[in-house]
Amino acid sequence: MKKKILVTGGTGYIGSHTIVDLIENGFEVISIDNYLRSMPSSLQGIKNITGVEVKNYDVDMCKFDDLRNVFLQEKIIDGIIHFAALKTVPESIDQPLFYYENNMFSLINLMKCVLEFNIQNIVFSSSCSVYGNVKQLPVTENLPLEKPECPYASTKQMGERVFIDFVKRYPDFKVIMLRYFNPVGAHPSAEIGDNPIGKPNNLVPAITQTAIGLIEKLYVWGDDYDTRDGSCIRDYIHVGDIANAHTKALNRILENNNEENIEIYNLGSGEGISVIEAIKTFEKVNQISLNYEIKSRRAGDVAAIYADNEKAKSKLGWEIKYTLEDMMKSAWLWQLKLQDNS
Numbered sequence: 001m002k003k004k005i006l007v008t009g010g011t012g013y014i015g016s017h018t019i020v021d022l023i024e025n026g027f028e029v030i031s032i033d034n035y036l037r038s039m040p041s042s043l044q045g046i047k048n049i050t051g052v053e054v055k056n057y058d059v060d061m062c063k064f065d066d067l068r069n070v071f072l073q074e075k076i077i078d079g080i081i082h083f084a085a086l087k088t089v090p091e092s093i094d095q096p097l098f099y100y101e102n103n104m105f106s107l108i109n110l111m112k113c114v115l116e117f118n119i120q121n122i123v124f125s126s127s128c129s130v131y132g133n134v135k136q137l138p139v140t141e142n143l144p145l146e147k148p149e150c151p152y153a154s155t156k157q158m159g160e161r162v163f164i165d166f167v168k169r170y171p172d173f174k175v176i177m178l179r180y181f182n183p184v185g186a187h188p189s190a191e192i193g194d195n196p197i198g199k200p201n202n203l204v205p206a207i208t209q210t211a212i213g214l215i216e217k218l219y220v221w222g223d224d225y226d227t228r229d230g231s232c233i234r235d236y237i238h239v240g241d242i243a244n245a246h247t248k249a250l251n252r253i254l255e256n257n258n259e260e261n262i263e264i265y266n267l268g269s270g271e272g273i274s275v276i277e278a279i280k281t282f283e284k285v286n287q288i289s290l291n292y293e294i295k296s297r298r299a300g301d302v303a304a305i306y307a308d309n310e311k312a313k314s315k316l317g318w319e320i321k322y323t324l325e326d327m328m329k330s331a332w333l334w335q336l337k338l339q340d341n342s
């Protein structure tokens, strides 16, 4: 019998790629997503890739009774991957209550159901933003967490705390928390990808939207940092590699291979790439010249951050398959597909 996994935020960017990876690895999947930040068309994309029609419950996880009904209807769920959350840093600064309400209430409601329906295997989407303004590179999982830089990061730190306290009290439950660095790119088929609402906040969607003419000019915020070309350094990782780490994490706890009942892993390429290197790579692999301009530094940006990913590689058996070139190529194919559909 196939194991049944509940993916929350399943029609979102990382959720949809993870559903594909789970299906390709023999899982049955159901999803909860209220389309707050995504569209039902992701489900068609998943079907076009896998041939499987995934059931999505259009439920706001902040509404406890509606959420509980999903568990009542599904009866047996073997594991949960919890992606559903709001994730945009500037928006979280602008609307802190919206962020705390959505990200925390949904999580608490989920954990009440986890307890009531005794679902013992959970993977949680965390973020490198929990590290705050890091003082040591590369970033290892055991670095003490600094002050969160925004309400979004704060919801991820608090989310982690909820899980830590939960498994302390209920040690039969197993949790893996995955701290992503910068997920980018799209499925190579261009059936699913990142579809940010409004002005993109992340570099790669900003690059592709500039290339297609939705944004007039791309701004590079600062070229006087203490980095190899003066622009900021980040750790970009293909969303397909991120997705596969979830399948591996889930298998680890489902098969009781975990060493602790709560484990944390960084998901990054382990390599720092500068903003200018990312732009040049995009231009080269897609044969497109980008209209970009160097501006002065932007408040809140750290010069460089990249992961130490050895733990994920050794304990989860995670292997990175996609290169920076793959990330830029697939992101562009996805942007072209979005344009065709608009």
Ligand SMILES: NC(=O)c1ccc[n+]([C@@H]2O[C@H](COP(=O)([O-])OP(=O)(O)OC[C@H]3O[C@@H](n4cnc5c(N)ncnc54)[C@H](O)[C@@H]3O)[C@@H](O)[C@H]2O)c1
Residues within 6 Å of the ligand: 008, 009, 010, 011, 012, 013, 014, 015, 032, 033, 034, 035, 036, 037, 038, 039, 059, 060, 061, 062, 082, 083, 084, 085, 086, 087, 102, 106, 125, 126, 127, 128, 180, 181, 182, 183
């Ligand atoms: N993409 C990144 O750069 C990144 C980096 C680090 C961590 N993360 C985390 O990964 C997770 C997934 O991110 P993503 O990039 O796929 O974002 P996304 O916005 O594409 O997906 C999140 C999904 O959750 C859904 N959702 C939000 N609140 C909900 C609610 N109350 N009830 C039901 N559904 C709800 C949204 O509609 C959306 O489809 C998030 O928790 C995010 O914080 C993302």
